Amino acid sequence: MGKVSRLSRFNVASLALGLAFLYLPILILVIYSFNASRLVTVWGGWSLRWYREFFNDRAMIEAAWMSLRVAVASASMATVLGTLAAMALSRGEGFRGRTLFSGMLYAPLVMPEVITGLSLLLLFVALNAERGFWTVTIAHTTLTMCFVAVVVQSRLGSLDRSLEEAAMDLGCAPVRAFLLVTLPLIAPAIVAGWMLAFTLSLDDLVIASFTTGPGSATLPIRIYSEVRLGVKPEINAICTLVIGLIAIVIVIASLASKLSSSQGESAAPL
């Protein structure tokens, strides 16, 4: 390592401005969640009052529980489906329409959520499905599985194909070769994909509001409807908790993908 390049004053200023732009609103929200005052904009000293309030608010707790269950269920389904799709796309190099399929897999990434939500709503209505936990879970699975597929596919792409062949050569049937060699090597990417799907599901408002039914509001829907009646400091407390949860998940996901890429270097052929 030679000279450490120094940030000029301009760089420092623009960095500070950018970070402030991104995080100042969140920081204010977090600080005000500890506000003792009933008025959102008036500081009344430190307190955990609104956190207590939240844990006593049954409707809010139910919505949070609903969101967590949807996030876990849809992330798990999306991980299985996304991983299978990634394997099909990275292994089946020769099959017809591969480009079309991978394009189709990535399309939901850029599709406006309103369209995804509306189309799913129409589908559920047409199928006469009772809207609630499962419809939201399925909708979130459709949204997040392509994110999982992208993460897992990039990992599979960097994996030496002959690793699996070597396992077969050394006496593994194809399924066993996958379980003993490929799966451990792509596991970090799968974990990262799951985390990503979990956070996406947890904070989704648009698709959930299209596909949910009465009595099964997710946390974002609940918060949104509360805020329309006026912002209670309790909302700040809930949001702070959600931010905390998502931050933890993101850190784990990035650690997992870092682990994955450092293994990838050693897996690469010479």
Place this chain on the structure above:
Amino acid sequence: MADELEGIKAADAARPGAHPATGRPLLRIDGVVKNFGAFRAVDGVSLDIGAGEFFALLGPSGCGKTTLLRMLAGFEAPDAGRILLGGSDIAQALPHERPVNMMFQSYALFPHLSVRDNIAFGLKRAGMARADIATRVAEMVALVKLDGMEKRKPDQLSGGQRQRVALARALARRPQLLLLDEPLAALDKKLRESTQGELMELQRRLGMTFIIVTHDQEEAMTMATRIGVMDAGKLVQVASPRELYEAPRSRWIAQFVGDINLFEGELQSREAHRVTIATRDAGTLVVAEPRAPVGKTTVSVAIRPEKVKLSRRALDGDADQGPAINRLEGTVSDVCYLGGSTAYKVKLDAGGTVRSAIANTARRDSDAYSVNQRVVVWFTSNDCVVLEQ
């Protein structure tokens, strides 16, 4: 030439392609064809390989040699033909059902497993007892001289060490046939040379049958007892290194294996044991009669540079008995000192250019020729070959 070739052939016959006891080869490849879409990668290859042979498949990239090897390992299924190993057809068997192991060009070491677990991987799959696995792994580690490295992960090893782990892992199951796909391509020159020697030594000691795929003709010549040259999916010649070099079957093989001078010409006359060929740019040459009678009239005369000698003045006296001597006059146009030998290019008065490699047997260069020097190029009729294709 003819007698000499017979000698080469006889030496080859001493190296059996067939199993000594049963007379049956260990491996018989019979009319194997493999297509990838419209592209025919392997085009009707038939080949017998005996137990204990060190066989090299040699060819330029894209000639189908790796596809053939992958069919032996079971990663590709042939579209036609049979692959008989010890008498039973394995052409459609899956990789894990074959008593064959492969060493991959990328080594394909499992990055999440230690050296020990990499070597033990195949043994565990074979259901070997724990104690036996430990013994075999220790044996393999000693064999490839990796003592003390057992607990390391592949990314903590050097290129040469990884190559050894890959070899140990492939040998651990004691396969009937070991396939090596460009095993030395990732090593630097010095390491490659010493590893070549170690591989040969190992193969002799274990008495195992090795099939190596390489695009490096020097590597094939050094290690293999027999070489199969492939071009465009076809096996164009199977021969010992010596026969391949001294009696290539076609111009393409002659040029692919080593350096060679080629002169095209018309067949003029046939005398006792020799033919005369009028070449386009090297005058009239006398060549010992080839084994197979020459069918065509347009042929090529091929001669290796190290068999082309130079002289300062015309040699006098032609031997009535013994080989005829071809003499060509020319001017040295290029001199390239290579240490062990010196490569000369001589512009012939007849128009062509001939390359000559002369061993530097003395430290003083009193014998050296310089650019623009007039020389006589000479070689005997036994030193060149007539090629039809």
